[in-house]
Amino acid sequence: MADYTVLGIDPSIAATGLVLLKATGEKQPQVLLAEEVKPAEAAGFARIRAIAFSVMSIIHTHQPNAIVVEGYSLNLKNAASVVPLVELGGVLRLMLHLDGLCWYDPRANQLKQFVTGHGGAPKSHLMMHVLKRWGYTSATDNIADAYGLACIGLAQANRLPGITTPMRALAGSLILRSN
Structure with a gap:
């Protein structure tokens, strides 16, 4: 089996989570990279540009085989964070598009459904379920989300043994995006 890698991206203005996983043929994929991008730029497009450039550099x-970017999940209770998050998501997707890359973009509830079995699970539960299911101890919830996203990408390519039928169905339902 040739090396197959997936980059999971959890976009956030505060700290974008990135995890690069390599399929091993076993239940636990190999972690090649797990980090958060927290640029020094204070705000606005300077910060968005720094995040996008860091992601594109990685x-x-x-050169991952697949990219999975968490889709838009807009918390309208905190409206001030919506616009910068949409701007970041748009810039990231534009840069992927300009480079001729494709990606999957499951929504947050799909990520939660895949990892925890419940689409309405609190964000804090993902770290626990990533540890329980794959034995990976995440430093932050952003990295745990990115890990789950990368696992969805491995599952979509049928490179993640040991997952349930509903997990396989969810991953298989994703549409590859290019714009």
């Missing part, structure tokens, strides 16, 4: 360096 993509160009590692």
